[in-house]
Amino acid sequence: MKTTDEPLRYTETEIRSxxxxxxxxxxxxxxxxxxxxxxxRATVLDNVDFDYPIEVEAGAASKVGRLEALRQAFDRLYxxxxx
Numbered sequence: 001m002k003t004t005d006e007p008l009r010y011t012e013t014e015i016r017s018x019x020x021x022x023x024x025x026x027x028x029x030x031x032x033x034x035x036x037x038x039x040x041r042a043t044v045l046d047n048v049d050f051d052y053p054i055e056v057e058a059g060a061a062s063k064v065g066r067l068e069a070l071r072q073a074f075d076r077l078y079x080x081x082x083x
Contacts, residue, residue: 007033008040008058018074022047052077
């Protein structure tokens with residue numbers, strides 16, 4: 001697992017594996033790392049053209065693993081969007 005000092009990165013394929021059908025990545029297709037906040041960010045566009053930020057904190061990735069942390073970030077987004 002990564003430490004919180006290392007940049008957190010995801011490939012476009014990893015990110016797209018969690019996107020529902022009809023959703024897209026916008027901006028940088030691999031997201032970006034904010035070293036100051038120790039957070040990885042990307043923006044996704046849903047099927048009705050609303051954009052949403054996805055954020056994964058380095059601490060979460062080191063605790064549960066980087067892909068699980070990404071999955072949890074998408075789960076939070078889905079709950080917020082639908083709920």
